[in-house]
Amino acid sequence: MTDEQAAWLHAQIDEDERTALRVPEKDRTWTLDGTIRSGSSTDDVVDWVYIEGAAEHMVLNDPNRALREAGLKRRILAIHRRRADITGQPGGTFDDCCHGCGYEGDCDDPVVGNVNDCPERHALAAVYDDRPGYQEMWSQP
Incomplete structure (x- = not known):
């Protein structure tokens, strides 16, 4: 993407x-x-x-x-920016999430699921x- x-x-x-x-x-x-x-x-x-x-x-x-x-x-x-751009390992569940907005919960779900919604x-x-x-x-x- x-x-x-x-x-x-x-x-x-x-x-x-x-x-x-x-x-x-x-x-x-x-x-x-x-x-x-x-x-x-x-x-x-x-x-x-x-x-x-x-x-x-x-x-x-x-x-x-x-x-x-x-x-x-x-x-x-x-x-x-996109999590996949940070990790350099595309193909993950949260590739398009905003890495900068962070993660929350027991499973470290992204706060913002798509970087375009940041x-x-x-x-x-x-x-x-x-x-x-x-x-x-x-x-x-």
Whole structure:
């Protein structure tokens, strides 16, 4: 079984990272003093923003933050993946369960029987609900 949801999520995270990396490294941290400035130089003006609150929002979501967020999302996906992908031994009863959601009971039954129903992965996918390929079923808690 292929993990279409994980592949799609990785593609979205990769696009976020590529976008952030297009900004030169010295300009990836933004500050605000009436004008958005990048890097450590006070001469590097990113752009004027005329929409109320937009400048503050941009500064709080600078490229360095986008890169940190991409790394964190990848870590979450590395934890919340198919059991068969973890064990490397497909053919088991719980191959498609979410290993990251854990197991319970005397028989160690999976908490989430199918990784595509994992609430953590649904939360990650919801961030990208406006992008092509998003599936409405991923919005379920």
